[in-house]
Amino acid sequence: MDNLQFWNFRFIDFVDVFLVAILLYYVYKLVKGTVAINIFIGILVIYIVWLVTDYLNMHLLHRIFDGFMKVGIIALIVVFQPEIRKFLLMVGSTNLGGKKRIFKNFKFLKSDSETTTDIDVIIKACVQMGRNNTGALIVIERNNNLDFLTNTGDEMNISVSQPIIESIFFKNSPLHDGAIIIDNNIVKATRVILPVNNEKNIPNRFGLRHRAAIGITEKTDALALAVSEETGQISYIKNGEFIMYKDMEELINKIKKDLV
Numbered sequence: 563m564d565n566l567q568f569w570n571f572r573f574i575d576f577v578d579v580f581l582v583a584i585l586l587y588y589v590y591k592l593v594k595g596t597v598a599i600n601i602f603i604g605i606l607v608i609y610i611v612w613l614v615t616d617y618l619n620m621h622l623l624h625r626i627f628d629g630f631m632k633v634g635i636i637a638l639i640v641v642f643q644p645e646i647r648k649f650l651l652m653v654g655s656t657n658l659g660g661k662k663r664i665f666k667n668f669k670f671l672k673s674d675s676e677t678t679t680d681i682d683v684i685i686k687a688c689v690q691m692g693r694n695n696t697g698a699l700i701v702i703e704r705n706n707n708l709d710f711l712t713n714t715g716d717e718m719n720i721s722v723s724q725p726i727i728e729s730i731f732f733k734n735s736p737l738h739d740g741a742i743i744i745d746n747n748i749v750k751a752t753r754v755i756l757p758v759n760n761e762k763n764i765p766n767r768f769g770l771r772h773r774a775a776i777g778i779t780e781k782t783d784a785l786a787l788a789v790s791e792e793t794g795q796i797s798y799i800k801n802g803e804f805i806m807y808k809d810m811e812e813l814i815n816k817i818k819k820d821l822v
């Protein structure tokens with residue numbers, strides 16, 4: 563009988579399981595390394611206590627936790643608002659018009675041989691720009707499509723190389739203002755205006771460039787590199803937070819890991 567049930571496993575069940583796996587994968591990617599994972603654990607603990615108090619007939623405690631569970635879905639929406647927003651953006655920015663795009667949005671299916679962004683070259687350019695006190699703002703696209711931002715600047719299609727990045731941000735260059743967007747080793751837009759975060763408390767030495775880097779990485783899953791014109795310092799920003807690193811080698815490794 564059990565065997566029979568196993569053979570009843572339909573193709574649509576396989577699709578169902580596959581889609582749930584993709585959903586879990588993206589939920590994991592969204593909360594990985596963020597404070598959301600701790601909140602998620604907190605919610606899980608409350609849920610377990612709720613189940614246990616029900617099972618043990620501990621009426622008073624159960625009623626208290628029952629109160630939490632009843633407003634649970636609203637609380638979840640409030641607490642996970644940024645993650646839900648990112649998730650919906652991820653779903654909404656899946657452009658099903660192009661075959662390449664479909665696979666691009668399922669990056670975990672990518673083979674190693676596919677072109678990926680040359681981080682070593684980007685960091686070399688940042689180091690050089692930092693030495694010359696040339697400001698720069700580089701956004702690296704991940705799963706969220708950033709095409710909605712490209713029309714704030716100029717669409718481009720230039721392969722990433724150290725001289726290209728340095729000349730874009732060269733002070734007298736007509737393209738130096740704003741941010742550039744890199745996707746799959748191609749500079750796909752320059753002079754892009756990013757959404758600025760005005761709420762976060764960040765040191766005074768950081769101005770709009772850094773706030774823009776925080777803004778875009780908060781609203782999407784993109785990564786940002788900001789080179790300060792004043793100090794030459796290179797900041798790496800992910801999920802709206804500055805990511806600390808010891809040296810350039812560690813920075814390169816961190817970015818490469820985040821791009822897998």
Ligand SMILES: Nc1ncnc2c1ncn2[C@@H]1O[C@H](COP(=O)(O)OP(=O)(O)OP(=O)(O)O)[C@@H](O)[C@H]1O
Binds near residue numbers: 755758
């Ligand atoms: N919203 C934005 N989107 C894209 N680029 C921006 C945005 N806001 C500012 N910039 C870029 O940042 C440049 C410098 O801005 P600002 O001096 O306020 O930044 P900062 O964080 O203090 O950086 P720095 O340390 O280089 O001075 C601007 O000239 C512009 O090119």
